[in-house]
Amino acid sequence: xxxDLLIVGAAQLVTCASGGRPxxxxxxxxxxxxxDGAVAVKDGRILDVGTTADMRARYQSEHTIxxxxxxxxxxxxxxxxxxxxxxxxxDDFESRIxxxxxxxxxxxxGGIMSTARATRAATADELYALAAHRLDVMLxxxxxxxxxxxxxxLDSATELKMFDVIARLDxxxxxxxxxxxxxxxxxxxxxxxxxxxxxxxxxxxxxxxxAAHAESHFAAQGVPLAVDVFCEEGxxxxxxxxxxxxxxxxxxxxxxxAHVDEFVNLGGVRVALELGALSVDHLDVTPxxxxxxxxxxxxxxxxxxxxxxxxxxxxxxHARALIDAGxxxxxxxxxxxxxxxTPSLPLVMAIACRYQKLLPAEALNAITxxxxxxxxLEGVVGSIEPGKQADFAILATDDYRALAYEFGAPLVExxxxxxxVQWNASY
Ligand code: NIG
Ligand code: FE
Numbered sequence: 001x002x003x004d005l006l007i008v009g010a011a012q013l014v015t016c017a018s019g020g021r022p023x024x025x026x027x028x029x030x031x032x033x034x035x036d037g038a039v040a041v042k043d044g045r046i047l048d049v050g051t052t053a054d055m056r057a058r059y060q061s062e063h064t065i066x067x068x069x070x071x072x073x074x075x076x077x078x079x080x081x082x083x084x085x086x087x088x089x090x091d092d093f094e095s096r097i098x099x100x101x102x103x104x105x106x107x108x109x110g111g112i113m114s115t116a117r118a119t120r121a122a123t124a125d126e127l128y129a130l131a132a133h134r135l136d137v138m139l140x141x142x143x144x145x146x147x148x149x150x151x152x153x154l155d156s157a158t159e160l161k162m163f164d165v166i167a168r169l170d171x172x173x174x175x176x177x178x179x180x181x182x183x184x185x186x187x188x189x190x191x192x193x194x195x196x197x198x199x200x201x202x203x204x205x206x207x208x209x210x211a212a213h214a215e216s217h218f219a220a221q222g223v224p225l226a227v228d229v230f231c232e233e234g235x236x237x238x239x240x241x242x243x244x245x246x247x248x249x250x251x252x253x254x255x256x257x258a259h260v261d262e263f264v265n266l267g268g269v270r271v272a273l274e275l276g277a278l279s280v281d282h283l284d285v286t287p288x289x290x291x292x293x294x295x296x297x298x299x300x301x302x303x304x305x306x307x308x309x310x311x312x313x314x315x316x317x318h319a320r321a322l323i324d325a326g327x328x329x330x331x332x333x334x335x336x337x338x339x340x341x342t343p344s345l346p347l348v349m350a351i352a353c354r355y356q357k358l359l360p361a362e363a364l365n366a367i368t369x370x371x372x373x374x375x376x377l378e379g380v381v382g383s384i385e386p387g388k389q390a391d392f393a394i395l396a397t398d399d400y401r402a403l404a405y406e407f408g409a410p411l412v413e414x415x416x417x418x419x420x421v422q423w424n425a426s427y
Pocket of ligand 2: 080081082259334336
């Protein structure tokens with residue numbers, strides 16, 4: 001049979017195969033590797049997977065990629081980013097080097113608020129150009145699917161502008177994008193209290209943003225607009241966070257997630273679990289008892305260790321405790337100008353392996369199939385299995401462990417989305 005694309009001869013075809021389910025606990029050590037593997041692609045989807053001999057016997061193609069001496073893995077999935085913003089936070093970076101903390105800078109009107117000022121001032125076209133370039137760089141690091149949050153508007157007009165930019169990125173950029181509304185990211189100075197701003201988010205912003213979502217191609221394609229909140233001391237407490245997330249679920253019928261326990265343990269995990277959250281993210285100071293509760297749920301625990309690294313912290317969340325208790329763990333970059341200015345999931349793997357004691361196999365499942373599950377895309381991307389989107393990263397190594405081991409090395413050689421080559425390092 002003739003197919004659109006054959007990739008053959010992979011030293012390791014890392015399938016991350018899971019039968020369309022996220023991997024829990026000990027399953028995360030299994031990458032479903034096929035030695036001398038091959039994959040057949042038709043109409044942008046994976047048709048068949050097996051050894052090179054088997055695939056060559058069944059299929060031929062005018063477009064064949066020889067992956068000998070290479071690893072072929074699923075395109076990487078970044079399930080937590082803030083990739084749409086203007087400006088930079090280079091001054092914050094220097095202030096932190098000189099001793100100020102992230103939360104001190106935020107409380108003094110810098111941090112997220114300074115990015116909000118720059119994002120409010122930028123046009124939609126400017127924001128689009130900046131974000132499209134960031135997605136290109138992420139793609140060159142192997143990412144083929146990304147979640148993107150609003151949250152640097154903190155007023156209705158700018159939150160809507162960010163949503164429109166995110167929708168345009170999904171339509172025009174090769175990467176698959178999933179949108180999240182993060183109106184409750186910080187309390188802007190126009191409001192006297194978190195309570196007053198949360199009311200505004202609930203009664204002004206959410207109706208406007210869900211009206212825009214309903215008219216967008218996302219809604220037409222059945223793609224929800226998830227709702228997120230920064231549940232943290234000095235930002236939104238568990239009561240306000242719970243109000244926003246339950247409105248998202250009950251009034252608007254959308255999935256929810258939350259930034260929890262980045263600096264102070266407020267109990268956000270329990271609030272999110274009661275609402276059946278897709279994911280809870282950060283988890284830096286979550287006690288093991290709450291991680292065990294999380295492990296017993298369908299909610300994905302997303303660790304973002306590039307944040308700890310970027311903030312110069314030697315403290316990392318207890319990722320091992322979540323895996324060892326049988327939970328579903330994912331990793332993401334948290335790409336944003338303040339706490340994690342990195343486009344690289346391989347770098348995140350490298351940090352998680354060293355400081356959170358994940359094995360490279362666990363870390364690779366955490367940025368593929370489990371990250372897909374955090375976006376409810378485990379049936380669509382994140383593994384190399386028949387029927388899934390034909391998204392791959394081809395690595396310039398014959399052992400997948402090098403992706404975590406050779407930190408900083410540009411091992412991603414070729415990136416394929418829906419069967420089309422989008423990046424080749426030798427171009
Ligand atoms: O996930 N913690 C809250 N939000 C982002 C940081 C955003 C920023 O600093 O601009 C985070 O770390
Ligand atoms: Fe974040």
